[in-house]
Amino acid sequence: MGEIRTYTKKERNGYLVGMFGQNLIYNIVATGLYFYFQNVICLPAMALGWIMTIARIWDAINDPMMGTIVDKTRTKWGKCRPYLIIFPAIIGVVTILTFINGNYAEASSTAQKVLIVAWAAVSYIAWGMCFTVCDIPLWGITSLMTEDENDRSKLLGLARIVAGIGGIGVLIVQVAQALAGAFGGDMQKAFIVTAIIFTVVASVLFEFAGIFTREKVEKSEKHYGFKENFQIMFRNKPFRQILISGILRSPIQLLMIVAMTLVTYYYANGNIMNILATDETGAVTGINFKILIGLGSVAAGLFVGQFVAMGITPMLIKKIEKKKLYNFYSIAGAVPFTLIFVFYKASGGDLTTTFWSIMIGICMLFASASFGGINVLQSVMIADCVDYEEYTNGVRTDGVFFSGQSFITKLSAGIATIISSVVYSVVGYSGANVDKLNKAIENGADFLTYDGGSGAGKYAAAMFFLISIPPAIGMVLSALPTLKYALSDKEHARILDELVAKRNNEAK
Numbered sequence: 473m474g475e476i477r478t479y480t481k482k483e484r485n486g487y488l489v490g491m492f493g494q495n496l497i498y499n500i501v502a503t504g505l506y507f508y509f510q511n512v513i514c515l516p517a518m519a520l521g522w523i524m525t526i527a528r529i530w531d532a533i534n535d536p537m538m539g540t541i542v543d544k545t546r547t548k549w550g551k552c553r554p555y556l557i558i559f560p561a562i563i564g565v566v567t568i569l570t571f572i573n574g575n576y577a578e579a580s581s582t583a584q585k586v587l588i589v590a591w592a593a594v595s596y597i598a599w600g601m602c603f604t605v606c607d608i609p610l611w612g613i614t615s616l617m618t619e620d621e622n623d624r625s626k627l628l629g630l631a632r633i634v635a636g637i638g639g640i641g642v643l644i645v646q647v648a649q650a651l652a653g654a655f656g657g658d659m660q661k662a663f664i665v666t667a668i669i670f671t672v673v674a675s676v677l678f679e680f681a682g683i684f685t686r687e688k689v690e691k692s693e694k695h696y697g698f699k700e701n702f703q704i705m706f707r708n709k710p711f712r713q714i715l716i717s718g719i720l721r722s723p724i725q726l727l728m729i730v731a732m733t734l735v736t737y738y739y740a741n742g743n744i745m746n747i748l749a750t751d752e753t754g755a756v757t758g759i760n761f762k763i764l765i766g767l768g769s770v771a772a773g774l775f776v777g778q779f780v781a782m783g784i785t786p787m788l789i790k791k792i793e794k795k796k797l798y799n800f801y802s803i804a805g806a807v808p809f810t811l812i813f814v815f816y817k818a819s820g821g822d823l824t825t826t827f828w829s830i831m832i833g834i835c836m837l838f839a840s841a842s843f844g845g846i847n848v849l850q851s852v853m854i855a856d857c858v859d860y861e862e863y864t865n866g867v868r869t870d871g872v873f874f875s876g877q878s879f880i881t882k883l884s885a886g887i888a889t890i891i892s893s894v895v896y897s898v899v900g901y902s903g904a905n906v907d908k909l910n911k912a913i914e915n916g917a918d919f920l921t922y923d924g925g926s927g928a929g930k931y932a933a934a935m936f937f938l939i940s941i942p943p944a945i946g947m948v949l950s951a952l953p954t955l956k957y958a959l960s961d962k963e964h965a966r967i968l969d970e971l972v973a974k975r976n977n978e979a980k
Contacts, residue, residue: 476972477688478618488634490681494610495638496674497567503732504644505570512659514577517902521893523593527600528886538604539875552609556682563602564675570595571667577907604878612874615855616687619972628851629786636778644670645732646744710959711857718880721950723942724843725888734935739766742913769829773836778844785848795957798849802951805842806944808835813940821929856964863967892938899930
């Protein structure tokens with residue numbers, strides 16, 4: 473076997489900084505914008521569901537199309553870097569524009585309401601297209617930065633950890649609520665200002681991925697058109713199995729979509745600033761430890777579980793077959809998800825006590841660990857599929873195959889949003905009802921006992937159901953396509969050795 477080319481520390485660190493920036497932007501939109509649409513400008517639940525559905529249908533075409541464009545790109549910078557240099561600024565601008573909208577609950581005419589929904593739809597679809605242009609090259613470049621499988625696994629493992637850290641983008645909700653006082657309680661203005669600050673910082677950091685990385689693996693001269701690349705994606709059996717598995721696991725995204733609304737309303741009664749205890753004059757007198765324990769348990773479980781799993785999975789891959797580990801995470805992960813709703817029912821609907829807060833935190837810990845481990849394995853296994861395709865057909869379709877990962881992520885979010893929209897519509901947590909809830913809470917109502925015409929506790933029950941039962945079902949179903957995964961670790965190692973030897977011979 474010849475000399476193996478791989479990335480330097482500077483290139484690795486630049487890539488990881490860019491990954492952090494990109495995921496900061498993703499979470500600003502995936503969680504922050506969703507909360508903003510649903511709970512600040514109060515879009516109807518089904519309108520929100522349709523927006524996500526239309527966006528995901530377009531992504532079904534847009535993602536592989538962008539993958540094809542990336543694979544055909546030839547520049548002095550390579551085929552992925554040009555997009556990572558040019559587009560972070562563009563997606564930053566579009567991200568900010570998604571928040572520049574009217575308030576549906578305050579709209580005085582049907583025309584205004586239609587315009588607000590239309591702007592939400594157009595800006596969100598435009599954001600999805602820009603994100604695709606950045607996301608596919610960002611993940612695709614990992615298979616071009618190194619020929620060493622262990623180095624690639626390490627890089628992808630670190631990338632997933634850093635992507636998880638980028639989850640602090642969800643704090644846009646808490647920061648906006650904290651800043652609302654400076655805007656006379658105007659939550660919408662606070663969100664817009666916070667979104668601008670978060671997005672500018674994230675866009676600058678995202679640029680690092682394009683500036684500091686280098687492509688080391690030569691791209692194949694052979695390439696195909698959009699239609700042929702689409703056929704390649706489904707002809708490649710291991711990739712097809714991963715793609716189907718990821719789609720079946722879509723409800724897992726409910727955890728990230730619903731979690732912020734859940735903790736804000738269920739544990740902090742609609743405003744994270746309620747964590748500060750106040751007297752009758754509004755002066756801060758201390759910390760509300762009941763809220764602190766509830767929020768802390770859920771947040772710690774949600775993030776610590778992911779980080780630990782992302783950190784140890786690359787090491788576990790060296791000792792355990794990827795297929796076995798992937799299926800273990802999927803099946804075992806269904807258990808803690810199921811227990812979340814079981815505990816909700818067992819507690820009589822009140823999980824705010826110290827005991828039940830800790831129990832839910834433990835469930836979140838193991839549920840998010842399974843989620844984090846699967847994310848690492850999915851990226852590594854897709855990179856393996858790229859090698860498999862190059863070995864089998866002589867073409868390296870990094871862009872097309874990693875467009876599949878982007879497609880899985882966005883389609884999953886779309887399906888999860890549709891599920892949540894239907895459930896919220898059934899219990900009445902939608903549009904004007906959310907505005908009424910917010911005003912009732914401002915006047916002293918308690919979310920746990922609030923009766924908005926659908927029965928006290930129904931909103932909370934719907935939220936706990938959404939982060940428990942659908943994800944549990946999705947996790948189990950996702951293991952079915954990969955029970956007989958078509959690319960073993962032993963076979964991939966043999967393929968990679970032959971590819972490296974072939975490249976070195978061609979370079980002589």
